[in-house]
Amino acid sequence: MxxxxxxxxxxxxxxxxxxxxxxxxxxxxxxxxxxxxxxxxxxxxxxxxxxxxxxxxxxxxxxxxxxxxxxxxxxxxxxxxxxxxxxxxxxxxxxxxxxxxxxxxxxxxxxxxxxxxxxxxxxxxxxxxxxxxxxxxxxxxxxxxxxxxxxxxxxxxxxxxxxxxxxxxxxxxxxxxxxxxxxxxxxxxxxxxxxxxxxxxxxxxxxxxxxxxxxxxxxxxxxxxxxxxxxxxxxxxxxxxxxxxxxxxxxxxxxxxxxxxxxxxxxxxxxxxxxxxxxxxxxxxxxxxxxxxxxxxxxxxxxxxxxxxxxxxxxGPGRPQSELYGIWNVTEFTRDGQSVPPLLTDETRWRRMVFDDPGVAIYQRMDDGMVPVLTEFDSGAHRLTLRAPSGSEALASLTYERPASDRLTLTGELEGHPVTLALTLVDSDRMPIRQGGLHLVQDYANGVK
Incomplete structure (x- = not known):
């Protein structure tokens, strides 16, 4: 059949x-x-x-x-x-x-x-x-x-x-x-x-x-x-x-x-x-x-x-970005009028601030711990409010100034203490992970000199 x-x-x-x-x-x-x-x-x-x-x-x-x-x-x-x-x-x-x-x-x-x-x-x-x-x-x-x-x-x-x-x-x-x-x-x-x-x-x-x-x-x-x-x-x-x-x-x-x-x-x-x-x-x-x-x-x-x-x-790449978008290194941290040295054992001093999404920022402690916070911007008054993820009482109320495109100054109150932070913008596009692409001719493997 x-x-x-x-x-x-x-x-x-x-x-x-x-x-x-x-x-x-x-x-x-x-x-x-x-x-x-x-x-x-x-x-x-x-x-x-x-x-x-x-x-x-x-x-x-x-x-x-x-x-x-x-x-x-x-x-x-x-x-x-x-x-x-x-x-x-x-x-x-x-x-x-x-x-x-x-x-x-x-x-x-x-x-x-x-x-x-x-x-x-x-x-x-x-x-x-x-x-x-x-x-x-x-x-x-x-x-x-x-x-x-x-x-x-x-x-x-x-x-x-x-x-x-x-x-x-x-x-x-x-x-x-x-x-x-x-x-x-x-x-x-x-x-x-x-x-x-x-x-x-x-x-x-x-x-x-x-x-x-x-x-x-x-x-x-x-x-x-x-x-x-x-x-x-x-x-x-x-x-x-x-x-x-x-x-x-x-x-x-x-x-x-x-x-x-x-x-x-x-x-x-x-x-x-x-x-x-x-x-x-x-x-x-x-x-x-x-x-x-x-x-x-x-x-x-x-x-x-x-x-x-x-x-x-x-x-995606075209999503809204934070007003202060970028990775910012904290070069100076002043609290109660005193300069706070960048000691790795100091869990209260900030090492970096990262602004990416519009409503969220992350500050990095000296021990590299990452702490997310909610952000509220008042562009007209150049004021930044930071809150815990729960959205409860404000952790910080700061004014911000950008004397140059790669410089940022934050002044105000952080957890009840007067503070002044000087920050420098990191050129994240120069990081190796952001410099990928196709290289048909390579005498050395990536990262090897």
Whole structure:
């Protein structure tokens, strides 16, 4: 019997005997578990479904995504309290961490639920010989979920926002004080072109998953990209390990039906047509599905592009800067009329001030400790007010003068003491980290003379 294919999927009406045969019991049980587990993960774990909101996220209530993500909250909190003896676990979408205790307990709940669903499903549906149609629907669902995440990851890097160019405060912070994650973030951020190329690879993987006839190529590229992301997360302690690992597994699930064919092709043999199941039996239904996936790809791209464009204006190179933008070395520090010498043991004397973002400044103590403060400028009166991050009582009220473009004088009161600070602007563009670029001819490695 011949095998007739349309796109990358075999027609159900003309299956080969090998494709039409009964699935082994172990394979049927594994299929039920995989479907149950990853469906629950994609639906309830924060983020996979968020891509569907697209540009609508700009107008959605701020707490809507939090409420949706916390739907399994009662079960998660009960499990945390009862099973793991961790009362009061909660989810914070603004924490920047995808490895919160809440999420680990949620994944544990998903695992237990998937085992129970598999057991009940196996009993009730024990006479079913195969699940090709169901597999087609679920694989399509997983493709869309993975594609949304690949595009989300990709646009955050293609328009280099996820790992931004190191800020001014980073340039004066001792390397030994960086966390592993900060090292990775600054390593990638210092080369926006490299970051954009990483993002373009992930965008390509997402689009190939959605475009007709390229789903296997998309799954392969997603597998490689997510393997890299997961390894980096594990080795640099980036708190998105849980999600990255599941996206890696989803890529493998999508490739599983074609594992034998891919192995044959990689070993130099003739691979033949794809055997990935499809839920669509007619040419017309497949064409409608292809069009719908292309439209969905455009919707995803539009939402991610608009979000990245907004982020570029807010956080990119053209973002608003502080009125006193720059790194300023404190050359003279006078308190209560007495000059304070620059002793490394003096935790009250300032070594530097860094003005980068409009509403925040950082002063560096003599021991290199970095202290962020909120800033309020009165440009007309040349007055600067510094407050603690909590925004409580003012720490300092100072007037500022710039007798020259690279000179700054601050005079006023700091924590109840009259002070005068003389500062000199550092030419940050002359720092080696800001003098990168491509040098095709190099007689010595960078930094070696």
């Amino acid at each position: 011949s095998v007739r294919t349309v796109g990358t999927a075999t027609d159900f009406d003309d299956l080969s005997p090998e494709q039409n045969r009964e699935w082994r019991p172990a394979l049927r049980i594994l299929f039920r578990f995989v479907i149950a587990y990853f469906t629950l993960f994609c639906v309830f774990y924060p983020q996979p479904l968020f891509a569907f909101f697209g540009i609508l996220q700009k107008w959605l209530p701020d707490d809507l995504l939090q409420k949706y993500a916390d739907l399994p909250g009662p079960l998660v909190r009960w499990t945390g309290r009862t099973v793991f003896d961790h009362p009061g676990v909660h989810l914070n979408l603004d924490s920047g961490s995808g490895d919160q205790l809440y999420l680990w307990i949620e994944v544990f709940c998903i695992l237990i639920a998937a085992v129970l669903v598999t057991a009940v499903w196996s009993v009730l549906d024990r006479r079913r010989a195969e699940y090709r149609t169901a597999a087609g629907w679920f694989l399509l669902f997983f493709r869309v979920m993975l594609a949304g995440q690949m595009l989300n990851y990709g646009f955050a890097k293609a328009i280099p926002l996820q790992m931004p160019v190191p800020g001014l405060a980073t340039l004066v912070q001792p390397y030994g004080e960086f966390s592993h994650m900060a090292v990775l973030w600054n390593q990638v951020g210092v080369s926006p072109v490299y970051e954009s190329l990483l993002g373009l690879a992930e965008i390509t993987g997402g689009l190939l998953l959605l475009l007709p006839r390229t789903q296997v190529a998309g799954a392969l590229l997603s597998l490689v990209s997510m393997a890299q992301v997961w390894v980096l997360n594990m080795t640099f302690d980036v708190p998105v390990k849980l999600l990255a690992f599941h996206l890696l597994l989803l890529s493998m699930v999508l490739l599983a039906p074609d594992a034998r064919r891919l192995t044959t092709a990689l070993l130099g043999g003739a691979a033949g047509p794809s055997t990935v199941p499809t839920p669509f039996r007619t040419r017309r239904s497949r064409r409608i599905s292809d069009i719908a996936l292309v439209v969905l790809a455009l919707w995803f791209v539009l939402g991610q592009a608009v979000g990245a464009w907004d982020g570029w204006h807010k956080y």
